[in-house]
Amino acid sequence: MLRPLRAAVRAPATLTPRAFLPSVALATACPTASSTVFDLVPIEGAYYKNNALTDENADFRLSILGYAPAAASLGLVDYGGHTDSNAPKFNGMFEPNRTPAIRAAYQVYGWNWADGGPAPTPPYGTRAAVNTSWPAHVIDLTTTAGETIQIPERSVVIWSGNNVALVLYASESEVTFAYTRNDSVMGYVVHMLNLCVNPALVAAYRAQLTGAGKRATGYLPALKVGQTLGTARAGWVTVAIRDTGAYMDPRSRKDWWP
Numbered sequence: 001m002l003r004p005l006r007a008a009v010r011a012p013a014t015l016t017p018r019a020f021l022p023s024v025a026l027a028t029a030c031p032t033a034s035s036t037v038f039d040l041v042p043i044e045g046a047y048y049k050n051n052a053l054t055d056e057n058a059d060f061r062l063s064i065l066g067y068a069p070a071a072a073s074l075g076l077v078d079y080g081g082h083t084d085s086n087a088p089k090f091n092g093m094f095e096p097n098r099t100p101a102i103r104a105a106y107q108v109y110g111w112n113w114a115d116g117g118p119a120p121t122p123p124y125g126t127r128a129a130v131n132t133s134w135p136a137h138v139i140d141l142t143t144t145a146g147e148t149i150q151i152p153e154r155s156v157v158i159w160s161g162n163n164v165a166l167v168l169y170a171s172e173s174e175v176t177f178a179y180t181r182n183d184s185v186m187g188y189v190v191h192m193l194n195l196c197v198n199p200a201l202v203a204a205y206r207a208q209l210t211g212a213g214k215r216a217t218g219y220l221p222a223l224k225v226g227q228t229l230g231t232a233r234a235g236w237v238t239v240a241i242r243d244t245g246a247y248m249d250p251r252s253r254k255d256w257w258p
Helices: 199-206
Strands: 040-042 067-069 102-113 125-130 138-142 163-170 174-178 188-193 195-197 219-224 230-232 236-243
Touching (some): 195 199
Antiparallel strands (some): 102 138, 138 236, 163 219, 188 236
């Protein structure tokens, strides 16, 4: 997995840390049904944290981790360092593919984990200070309400049927997926918020859980390039990308854009 090196990009001025989960004015009603079929694929290796936690945790849900406004430029930036030709490309979220305007940028919080003990409970810890490893970790991409949203394109297949990503979390307005079959955030992982997640995907994901939100079947839904992940709720969709657990700068031109 790639780790871009910093180039001559000035770090943003320090901001007062605060949680920021933007409210979404529904410009379009979210679909309640879908004919899309999502394949179920077997998880490779162990469950996340040995299935001791539910999916209501800060690794799987960016909305729990939280993020704060950043004074980062609202455009793609150029970093030096190695480039992975197989890294996911955000322009593939749209049909036809495009590079949309960035309307806002944020930095994620750190997290103080408290997931030990015999019966840990959500959210398994508390927010820490704002993470300043990059000028931005989360961005809002401009959309048109109701337009189709797909996954960032990546050609590496993880399972038969041209499946390239595994869903780690899905709800009506938030989805997290990994470009591996591992039930973990190690590898390329994408978080999306503020969209209408395909209701068939939400149903397929929840069918693999216990009533308490833990893994139950050894399977999770998979995603193909070009498959309808969801639709835009309003004028933007919020995205973030991780590499080997670390949140990266999604504005990096050489890494996440064509």
